[in-house]
Amino acid sequence: MPLKFVLRPNEKVIINGAVIGAGDRPGSFFLYNTANFLRGREVLKEEQIDCIEKKLYFVIQLIYIFPEDALLNVQRFNSIMEETRAARPDSKKTLDDIESLVEARNYYRALKLCRKMFKGSGELLDDPASDGASSSDSEP
Known part of the structure; x- marks a missing residue:
């Protein structure tokens, strides 16, 4: 479909x-x-990064949108993930899930989960449930 x-x-x-x-x-x-x-x-534009969660989102976004640079960006992801774990020990389960999704190359769902970590959740981005797509939870 x-x-x-x-x-x-x-x-x-x-x-x-x-x-x-x-x-x-x-x-x-x-x-x-x-x-x-x-x-x-x-x-997420680079100039919008104002917290560690958005930094993590941004690097996942780079892996997803620019697969030709994935090797370099996965290395960046690993570094930023360590930094995020240190800054957000309260989010261990979510970060484990994001890491598993990235390892499985399920970047869209990793982005969606990471977006939920933003303070205020809708601070940067509109709620994807209201995006007008007939299948907004579908991954590419």
């Missing part, structure tokens, strides 16, 4: 590293095969 995206006016999505944007009106499209994707509102 394809994944349906509904983009709001001027909204962007990254699919396999390509940025695709909607025009003045909402539009929908379907992904019929496996693809790495992030909606614009799920993308």
Whole structure:
């Protein structure tokens, strides 16, 4: 079953590293095969990093969006994961789950779980449950 995206006016999505944007009106499209994707509102920009959890999210995002640089970014992930474990010993289970998801190359779900660790949870990104995709919990 394809994944349906509904983009709001001027909204962007990254699919396999390509940025695709909607025009003045909402539009929908379907992904019929496996693809790495992030909606614009799920993308963290480097200048938005203001806590260790966002630093972890950002490096997972890099692994996911730029698979050609995965080796280097996985090394960064391991370093940042150690730093996050030291800063957030209260989140051991969540961090273990994120690490397992990254090891399994399930980056979209790792990002989703990491996003829940942000203070205020919706601080950076809109709630993905309200993103207009017919299958927002589906992973690429």
